[in-house]
Amino acid sequence: MEPLYLRRSGTSLLVDFSTGEPAMLHFGADLGPALPDLSLLGDAVPHSALDIPVTLGLIPQASSGWRGRPGLRGHRNGHAFSACLRVVAVERAEGDGCSAVITQADPDAGVTVRTEVKINDGGLLQLRHRLHNDGADPYSLDELAAVLPLGRAATEILDLTGRWCRESHPQRLPLRQGTWVRSGRHGRTGHDASLLLAAGSAGFGNRHGQVWAVHLGWSGNHESFVDASADGRTVIGASELLGGGEITLAANASYETPWLFAAYSAAGLDGISEAFYAWFRGRPHHPGVRSGKARPVVLNVWEAVYFDHRMPMLLDLAESAARLGVERYVLDDGWFRGRRNDTAGLGDWYVDEDLWPKGLSPLIDAVTGHGMEFGLWVEPEMVNEDSDLARAHPDWIAGPAPRAAGGSPAAGGGQPVPGGPAGRLPERWRHQQVLDLVNPEAWQYIFDRLDALLSEYRISYLKWDQNRDLAEMGHAGRPSVHAQTQAVYRLLDELRKAHPGVEIESCSSGGARVDLGILDRTDRIWGSDCNDALERQTIQRWTGMVVPPELVGSHIGPTTSHTTARTHDLSFRAITAMFGHFGLEWDVRHLADSERTELAAAIALFKKYRPLLHSGRMVRADEPDPSLRLHGVVSHDGGEALYALVSVATSFAEVPGRVCLPGLLPDAGYRVDAVYPAADDGRAFLQAVPPGWLGGGVEATGRFLAESGLPMPVLNPEHGLLLSVRRVTAAEPASEPSGGPAARGGHPVRGS
Numbered sequence: 233m234e235p236l237y238l239r240r241s242g243t244s245l246l247v248d249f250s251t252g253e254p255a256m257l258h259f260g261a262d263l264g265p266a267l268p269d270l271s272l273l274g275d276a277v278p279h280s281a282l283d284i285p286v287t288l289g290l291i292p293q294a295s296s297g298w299r300g301r302p303g304l305r306g307h308r309n310g311h312a313f314s315a316c317l318r319v320v321a322v323e324r325a326e327g328d329g330c331s332a333v334i335t336q337a338d339p340d341a342g343v344t345v346r347t348e349v350k351i352n353d354g355g356l357l358q359l360r361h362r363l364h365n366d367g368a369d370p371y372s373l374d375e376l377a378a379v380l381p382l383g384r385a386a387t388e389i390l391d392l393t394g395r396w397c398r399e400s401h402p403q404r405l406p407l408r409q410g411t412w413v414r415s416g417r418h419g420r421t422g423h424d425a426s427l428l429l430a431a432g433s434a435g436f437g438n439r440h441g442q443v444w445a446v447h448l449g450w451s452g453n454h455e456s457f458v459d460a461s462a463d464g465r466t467v468i469g470a471s472e473l474l475g476g477g478e479i480t481l482a483a484n485a486s487y488e489t490p491w492l493f494a495a496y497s498a499a500g501l502d503g504i505s506e507a508f509y510a511w512f513r514g515r516p517h518h519p520g521v522r523s524g525k526a527r528p529v530v531l532n533v534w535e536a537v538y539f540d541h542r543m544p545m546l547l548d549l550a551e552s553a554a555r556l557g558v559e560r561y562v563l564d565d566g567w568f569r570g571r572r573n574d575t576a577g578l579g580d581w582y583v584d585e586d587l588w589p590k591g592l593s594p595l596i597d598a599v600t601g602h603g604m605e606f607g608l609w610v611e612p613e614m615v616n617e618d619s620d621l622a623r624a625h626p627d628w629i630a631g632p633a634p635r636a637a638g639g640s641p642a643a644g645g646g647q648p649v650p651g652g653p654a655g656r657l658p659e660r661w662r663h664q665q666v667l668d669l670v671n672p673e674a675w676q677y678i679f680d681r682l683d684a685l686l687s688e689y690r691i692s693y694l695k696w697d698q699n700r701d702l703a704e705m706g707h708a709g710r711p712s713v714h715a716q717t718q719a720v721y722r723l724l725d726e727l728r729k730a731h732p733g734v735e736i737e738s739c740s741s742g743g744a745r746v747d748l749g750i751l752d753r754t755d756r757i758w759g760s761d762c763n764d765a766l767e768r769q770t771i772q773r774w775t776g777m778v779v780p781p782e783l784v785g786s787h788i789g790p791t792t793s794h795t796t797a798r799t800h801d802l803s804f805r806a807i808t809a810m811f812g813h814f815g816l817e818w819d820v821r822h823l824a825d826s827e828r829t830e831l832a833a834a835i836a837l838f839k840k841y842r843p844l845l846h847s848g849r850m851v852r853a854d855e856p857d858p859s860l861r862l863h864g865v866v867s868h869d870g871g872e873a874l875y876a877l878v879s880v881a882t883s884f885a886e887v888p889g890r891v892c893l894p895g896l897l898p899d900a901g902y903r904v905d906a907v908y909p910a911a912d913d914g915r916a917f918l919q920a921v922p923p924g925w926l927g928g929g930v931e932a933t934g935r936f937l938a939e940s941g942l943p944m945p946v947l948n949p950e951h952g953l954l955l956s957v958r959r960v961t962a963a964e965p966a967s968e969p970s971g972g973p974a975a976r977g978g979h980p981v982r983g984s
Contacts (some may be wrong), residue, residue: 235270236322239263240330241355243496243507245380247290247334252318254290254334254347259357259380260444260496278463288381288465290334290347291317291361300461301411303469304345305374308367312341325350342367345376354510357494365481373479378448378492379469382458385433385442386466389458391426392774397762397795399423399743400774407431407466413457415473419666419702419713421451423744428777429456430504431468438852439500439894446470447508447778449748450490452702452717468494475711490749501777505850509780512751513847519735519755519782526842527756527782528559528605529835530815532695535763535790537819539566539573541587545821547598552821554602556828557835560815561599562607562695567592570619575663578614579621581681592689600690607693608685612678613720614664614699617657621677622665628677630668630712631657632704661700662741669719670707679723686731696724696754698740717749724753737785746775756783756813763789763817764796765808766950769878772812773852773863781865782846786812788831790819800950802827803909803916806834807876807952811845811863814838837908837954841874848873851895859883859949862891864957870897870934873957879947887919892941893957896934901961904942905929908954911945916953919946931960 233249239262246258248270257270275285287296291303295316307313317336325331331350337343344364351357359378365371387407391414394401405412414429416422430445448454448470456470470492479487493511497503512518519527531553537545541563550561569584571577583591592608599606615622615629622629627637633655657665669675685691705713724736735755738745742761751757757779760771768786775784786809792799809815814835823831838845848865851873855862859882864875875893896902904925909916911927923943930942937957947953 233319233322235267236324236332236334237263237267238330238332238349238351240328240351241353241507241510242498243351243355243357245349245351245357249319249322251287251296253287253296253336254319255287256290256379256381259494260383260442261498286463288467289317291315291336291345291376292379292467293317298461299463300467301377301457301459302375303377303379304363306343306363306376307372307374308342308369309372312343312367312371315341315343317343317345320344337366339366342369343371352511353514354507355495356507356511359492359494360489362486362488363481364486365483368483370483371481372477373481373487374474375471376487376489377469377471378489379459379467380444380446380492380494382431382444382466382468383442384464386431386444387434388432388436390430390432390436391456392428392777393424393426394743394771395423396741396744397760398767398771399746399760400427400771402774407458407460409460409462411457411459413455416454417473418744419452419705419716420698420740421454421745421747421750422701423742425744425746426456427746427775428504429458429468429470430501431458431466437500437854438502439854441500443497443501443504444468445495445497445504447493447748448472448490449493449752450717451720451745451747451749452713454490472714475713478711478714493748500854502849502851505777508778509850512780512783520846523733523735526839527813527846529557529838530560530562530607530785530787530813531558531820532562532564532607532787532815532817534564534609535794535817535819536821539571541566543595546595548821549819550595550599550602550604553816554604556816556820556832557839558604558816560605560607560693562609562693563592563595564609564695565611565697567608576616576618578611578616578664579619579667581610581612581678581685596690605692606690607695608689608691609695609697610682611697611699612682612723613667613669615667616663617660617665618663621667625674628668628671628674629657630666630670630702630705630707630716631655632706632709634709658704661703664700666700666702666705666716668707668712668716669723670712670715675719675723679726682727683730686727686734691734693735693737695737695739695758698745700741701744721749721753728753739785743771743775746779748778751779751783756785758785759812762793762795763787763805764793764798765789765800765805766798766880767796768808769861769880772808773861776811776850780846781812781850784812785815786810787815787817788834789817798950801915802830802834803913804878804951806831806837807878807908807954810834810838810841810874810954811865811876814842834908841956844872844874849895853892853894855891857883857885857888860888860891860947862893864893864895864955866895870900871959875955875957876952877944877947877955878952879949882949887946888944890941891944892939893937893955896937896957897959898933898935898938900934900959901931902934902937902957903929903931903960904937905956906953907956909951916948916951917945918948
């Protein structure tokens with residue numbers, strides 16, 4: 233059987249079938265159009281080992297001698313525990329030649345695995361398995377992992393971790409023999425989710441080094457890992473983390489893994505981002521592509537009013553927002569029955585008649601009358617025990633044991649069920665329990681309530697929250713994180729089908745549900761509940777490794793952050809929010825005139841650069857001074873760029889010296905201007921005399937800017953400077969963007 237050789241946009245995958253199973257020989261750089269004779273490239277056989285070379289299969293298995301982490305773990309009542317999968321078919325795509333389906337089977341174990349693999353335009357690889365139970369008896373599945381081989385250059389591991397209000401922080405460690413595993417047992421992606429597991433050459437950075445990286449597109453429990461075998465081979469991969477007995481396949485039933493997304497870059501982490509961004513922006517349902525409009529500037533009222541939903545105040549807030557240039561107004565938590573704080577009301581998705589005697593229409597009419605869209609906060613997956621829903625249907629609360637049923641959903645104030653339900657509940661989290669959406673009646677109730685709200689009111693946007701982990705998640709006494717996750721996906725899919733014009737944000741107490749599974753069904757994520765601009769610099773930078781800025785909600789919060797008590801100037805907060813889906817979460821009714829003028833100018837500045845920010849290549853400099861960070865967005869034709877230089881701490885040096893601007897066309901001439909804050913802003917700068925170019929701009933080639941750079945002003949800590957760069961002379965035709973990943977290209981070719 234001919235080998236499978238997929239190559240596109242600088243990335244290739246090579247799979248050989250000569251041993252009877254799909255042996256993964258290479259994932260990484262494009263190997264070119266011609267391959268050597270693979271029959272001559274078998275590994276040596278060492279002493280005290282198997283008598284044949286050990287195959288690293290698409291699903292690593294002990295039956296081939298693999299002694300690392302197995303790709304498939306399952307059994308039939310303790311039997312058929314070690315599969316011997318062999319290839320029975322390979323379906324190669326016609327046309328682009330960049331996708332295939334590989335089918336393996338083990339008749340003795342009674343299982344068949346069908347694997348889809350494809351390389352997208354931009355170089356992002358996708359891989360998933362579907363296991364089918366061919367036997368007459370149930371098959372208990374413990375794990376089915378998707379893995380890829382790492383190149384020998386990979387000697388370091390990088391992934392992300394975090395907590396509430398401090399998501400997406402990097403950590404590095406050397407790659408050693410053994411297995412590095414990150415487990416997510418939150419029932420959602422998790423604040424500490426790795427988001428991206430990467431391995432690369434020694435010292436790889438933003439713009440240099442080889443990097444391999446994977447992400448699992450799944451919103452439930454999961455594991456990602458790097459497995460380095462003693463035989464010198466290393467794989468990187470991920471899988472859904474299943475509970476005991478969670479997946480038992482009846483005869484003729486199947487289980488499908490989430491998509492594993494993988495990228496390779498020969499020029500650092502920025503190349504990884506390019507591959508992910510190309511995939512996102514190539515989707516027909518990507519925001520902006522689907523709607524045909526720019527991402528609107530948002531005002532969310534949460535940090536302005538919290539639970540204080542008084543109509544005059546909300547109307548004043550809408551008027552103030554509209555005058556500033558806001559385009560979407562979002563009413564947050566507190567609008568529904570019984571919701572005066574976070575201890576009651578979740579599940580009762582009816583407009584509170586006491587607060588809103590005429591419903592939401594008066595506020596919506598005022599908002600839309602100002603030319604803004606109206607958005608609404610919901611948390612459909614959760615329930616307060618102090619709610620009409622919980623009193624009427626205690627059996628709809630998920631937990632480790634079944635609970636007794638109650639009556640019908642109460643339209644008004646319900647009463648506790650006499651005698652109380654049986655079955656232990658999980659510990660409360662923010663006074664919440666999880667609604668069991670695996671229960672068809674509970675799912676239908678939530679769908680009906682949201683459908684009714686979206687049908688009755690002109691709601692353009694749902695801020696969909698999920699504020700707790702799914703601890704002891706169970707349905708009918710069995711673990712159900714997998715089924716709950718699928719139920720949530722189905723709920724989102726059906727609502728989008730019924731209301732195709734409504735955008736949905738995935739918020740999960742900030743950034744606890746950020747993954748490509750949820751983002752395939754939503755239009756943006758909320759990166760963190762923390763609007764502190766200093767914290768957001770790191771959170772957004774590393775979330776942006778995978779997720780492009782137009783999908784990451786990034787708001788200007790109040791002058792003093794309510795989560796950290798830090799105080800920041802408006803310019804720093806605005807520059808930070810600029811590199812995302814820009815918005816406000818601030819009571820803007822009583823701003824000083826100077827503050828209102830500056831805020832309106834910042835909003836106008838974002839709108840000016842919004843097309844660039846939400847379409848261009850993200851570049852991040854490998855700045856040697858740890859007190860400084862420089863990132864930016866460069867248009868794909870190299871014609872313009874916007875950079876942010878950010879001071880996150882005091883520097884050892886008196887002056888920052890020359891800072892390089894990477895990513896421009898080397899032989900093109902550019903004009904660089906500092907656009908925000910003003911050069912004479914005494915709050916942002918601490919200097920007797922600024923660099924000469926700061927007030928009036930400077931012209932230089934892309935090569936000069938990338939290799940020599942510009943002398944920068946002395947920024948005070950926790951301040952930033954926004955730099956606009958525009959091409960003033962044409963580049964030579966053969967030029968490539970400087971200082972980073974080369975433009976991806978080439979034609980897909982399938983080798984033989």
